[in-house]
Amino acid sequence: MTVFSTCHKVIGKQYIALSLFSVFIGIFLSLVMRYHLVHPDTKVKLFQLLWPDGAPGGQMTPELYLSLMTMHGTIMVFFVLTTTPQSGFGNYFLPLQIGAPDMAFPVLNMLSFWTTALSLLTLLAAFFVEGGAPLSGWTAYPPLSGLGKITGPGQGLGQDLWILSIALFCVASLMAAINFIVTIIELRAPGMGYFDMPLTCWGWFVTALISLFAFAVLLPGGVLLLLDRLAGTSFFIPGGLIVNDQVQTRSGGSPLLFQHLFWFFGHPEVYIAILPGMGLISTVLSVFSGKRVFGYKAMAIAMLAIGGLGFVVWGHHMFISGMSPYSSIAFSVLTLAVGVPSAVKTFNWLATLWGGRLRFTAAMHYALGFVSLFITGGITGLVLGQPGLDVYFHDTYFVVAHFHLIMGVAAVFAIFAGLHYWFPIMYGRFLNEQLGKLHFFLTFAGVYALFVPLHFAGFVGNPRRYPDFKEYEFLKSVMPLHIGVTHAAYFLAAVQLLFLFNYLWSKRRGALAPANPWGAATREWRND
Amino acid sequence: MSAHRNPPGLKTLGMWLFVLSDMLTFSTLLVVYSALRFANPAWPRPFSLNPGILFATIMTIVLLASSLTMVWAVDAIKRDQRKRTVQWLGATILGGAAFIALHLMEWCHLLTVENITPASNPWNVPLFGAVFFGVTGLHMAHVAAGLVYLSVLAAGVSRGTFCVEDVETGGLYWHFVDVVWMFVFPLVYLMAVKP
Numbered sequence: 001m002t003v004f005s006t007c008h009k010v011i012g013k014q015y016i017a018l019s020l021f022s023v024f025i026g027i028f029l030s031l032v033m034r035y036h037l038v039h040p041d042t043k044v045k046l047f048q049l050l051w052p053d054g055a056p057g058g059q060m061t062p063e064l065y066l067s068l069m070t071m072h073g074t075i076m077v078f079f080v081l082t083t084t085p086q087s088g089f090g091n092y093f094l095p096l097q098i099g100a101p102d103m104a105f106p107v108l109n110m111l112s113f114w115t116t117a118l119s120l121l122t123l124l125a126a127f128f129v130e131g132g133a134p135l136s137g138w139t140a141y142p143p144l145s146g147l148g149k150i151t152g153p154g155q156g157l158g159q160d161l162w163i164l165s166i167a168l169f170c171v172a173s174l175m176a177a178i179n180f181i182v183t184i185i186e187l188r189a190p191g192m193g194y195f196d197m198p199l200t201c202w203g204w205f206v207t208a209l210i211s212l213f214a215f216a217v218l219l220p221g222g223v224l225l226l227l228d229r230l231a232g233t234s235f236f237i238p239g240g241l242i243v244n245d246q247v248q249t250r251s252g253g254s255p256l257l258f259q260h261l262f263w264f265f266g267h268p269e270v271y272i273a274i275l276p277g278m279g280l281i282s283t284v285l286s287v288f289s290g291k292r293v294f295g296y297k298a299m300a301i302a303m304l305a306i307g308g309l310g311f312v313v314w315g316h317h318m319f320i321s322g323m324s325p326y327s328s329i330a331f332s333v334l335t336l337a338v339g340v341p342s343a344v345k346t347f348n349w350l351a352t353l354w355g356g357r358l359r360f361t362a363a364m365h366y367a368l369g370f371v372s373l374f375i376t377g378g379i380t381g382l383v384l385g386q387p388g389l390d391v392y393f394h395d396t397y398f399v400v401a402h403f404h405l406i407m408g409v410a411a412v413f414a415i416f417a418g419l420h421y422w423f424p425i426m427y428g429r430f431l432n433e434q435l436g437k438l439h440f441f442l443t444f445a446g447v448y449a450l451f452v453p454l455h456f457a458g459f460v461g462n463p464r465r466y467p468d469f470k471e472y473e474f475l476k477s478v479m480p481l482h483i484g485v486t487h488a489a490y491f492l493a494a495v496q497l498l499f500l501f502n503y504l505w506s507k508r509r510g511a512l513a514p515a516n517p518w519g520a521a522t523r524e525w526r527n528d
Numbered sequence: 529m530s531a532h533r534n535p536p537g538l539k540t541l542g543m544w545l546f547v548l549s550d551m552l553t554f555s556t557l558l559v560v561y562s563a564l565r566f567a568n569p570a571w572p573r574p575f576s577l578n579p580g581i582l583f584a585t586i587m588t589i590v591l592l593a594s595s596l597t598m599v600w601a602v603d604a605i606k607r608d609q610r611k612r613t614v615q616w617l618g619a620t621i622l623g624g625a626a627f628i629a630l631h632l633m634e635w636c637h638l639l640t641v642e643n644i645t646p647a648s649n650p651w652n653v654p655l656f657g658a659v660f661f662g663v664t665g666l667h668m669a670h671v672a673a674g675l676v677y678l679s680v681l682a683a684g685v686s687r688g689t690f691c692v693e694d695v696e697t698g699g700l701y702w703h704f705v706d707v708v709w710m711f712v713f714p715l716v717y718l719m720a721v722k723p
């Protein structure tokens with residue numbers, strides 16, 4: 001049976017296919033949002049067709065905008081950024097790279113994938129139930145997410161499904177994390193020590209360790225939120241709330257408590273998205289520079305350090321949530337400390353390139369793009385990590401630009417690099433190199449055209465999660481900028497079709513690849 | 529399936545990792561409990577020593593006894609006494625089932641007689657019931673899952689398909705569930721004794 005296959009290669013490809021499906025839904029939702037931001041009063045037939053209740057007569061309601069935002073974030077974070085770099089590439093290449101016959105628990109592996117697929121279906125189902133998708137963002141802060149229908153149309157069944165989907169995703173990720181860690185600890189080839197593993201394996205290893213602890217906290221957080229909604233408890237609901245002119249009877253709970261639980265997961269989640277990419281980029285840069293990775297051991301330790309620090313910085317998401325300034329300072333210092341191992345990685349990447357015989361393949365382009373995005377996105381992290389600045393920038397487009405660059409696009413560039421690099425193993429053919437490079441340059445330009453201006457919108461104080469700006473005098477000045485950004489988004493989305501075409505076409509018709517075409521030294525190229 | 533070519537210890541390590549992660553899940557609930565208790569100074573302490581705590585103590589003894597029988601089950605499989613292993617596993621299942629039965633009796637008593645529910649109670653600190661049923665409910669779910677797990681294990685041992693490591697791994701899970709109770713009992717029960 002190939003559908004419920006227990007082979008790690010098939011499961012890896014299944015994860016990648018699931019992401020590819022998800023990413024286009026996510027892109028579509030972002031385009032609808034960008035369109036609405038610059039044409040807030042235009043009635044669109046398509047919107048009415050897709051969301052009859054959310055866009056009566058084609059006019060998008062604010063609630064629909066928020067639900068699109070929620071689904072865009074959730075789909076992209078969980079089903080694209082968490083799925084492909086770790087579960088997709090990891091399943092396929094980890095056993096090959098460490099010389100293991102398969103993952104440690106093949107049946108558990110199959111279950112992880114299908115639980116993830118079920119989780120995605122549950123999430124998408126929220127679009128089709130009464131009231132539609134939830135409005136509370138990918139962070140689902142209570143009380144908005146804890147009180148049910150009274151807080152908005154999507155806050156009924158839609159929010160229940162959202163929580164259920166996330167709980168399922170937690171279970172799937174925990175199973176996968178156990179599988180990855182056991183495989184790495186127990187199934188390395190004889191004689192291969194931890195510091196003999198390729199850095200890609202270090203990326204997957206640290207990510208699995210993070211997943212094991214982070215999802216274990218999100219899971220009970222989600223369950224308690226569900227109890228608040230379904231069993232009438234008030235873990236996260238404070239007393240004295242008045243919602244839509246109705247006094248709420250719950251009392252005693254703390255919305256801040258949910259934020260703590262969520263971000264204890266949420267910040268490590270950022271590293272879950274980026275660490276596998278870091279490992280992969282190290283490998284790609286080294287292969288196409290014809291040199292070993294500079295400072296291999298420091299690179300591995302830096303990943304461990306980033307993973308460890310990731311668990312003690314969650315408070316920087318809550319500087320304005322009502323936290324003691326003393327805690328803010330502690331969280332701020334720890335946050336800025338993440339800059340140290342990040343800088344170690346960046347300088348080692350540059351040192352790997354230094355004096356090398358560079359081969360500018362498509363994969364190498366994406367790897368260099370990753371380094372660029374990691375720097376531009378990371379620098380603004382140092383800005384937001386300081387309470388004094390964050391008080392101003394919090395919940396503005398500056399934050400949107402920051403996390404899209406570092407967490408979103410950088411990780412996606414790693415995915416592109418990985419697909420170009422490993423395509424010969426996965427399908428025996430090359431992805432078209434010329435088309436790949438063209439796609440790289442257009443995407444690279446599109447990404448910066450889209451996200452750099454959003455920083456400036458943040459300077460002006462432009463809040464995020466607002467469905468339109470026309471009511472606000474002070475935002476009139478940024479409208480031209482938003483129009484430009486929306487056009488960049490159209491351009492960027494259109495360019496991705498190039499990649500989709502390349503992927504589907506090269507799978508069948510691409511140039512046949514010889515064994516080890518890049519001259520790499522790692523084990524996965526030795527097989528066959 | 530492919531267990532024979534894997535080095536021994538895979539399943540044990542896997543279970544340890546699960547225990548580690550599940551430990552964090554329970555810790556999360558206990559942290560939630562402590563945060564909410566601090567935030568609500570009028571936290572009720574409704575349990576009387578007799579019958580409340582006495583009853584919970586009996587439950588504790590039953591659960592601990594089932595850990596002992598589990599130790600004997602592991603000991604038996606190590607000596608390759610399969611029949612004896614199945615018997616001890618059966619005793620463990622019985623202990624777990626008795627714990628759940630007693631626990632449900634207690635829940636019914638609290639819900640119907642003392643009017644403590646997840647959403648309300650006589651002292652108007654609704655979170656007391658939410659925490660009580662939340663923490664003990666999650667633990668009870670683990671015991672229930674353990675019963676299924678041990679049953680599968682017993683069936684596999686009697687058919688001869690499971691080996692020493694499988695039983696040891698099951699033991700690890702079962703002892704973990706017991707250890708969790710050793711935190712739940714003082715924090716949720718003893719700290720709510722009538723002053």
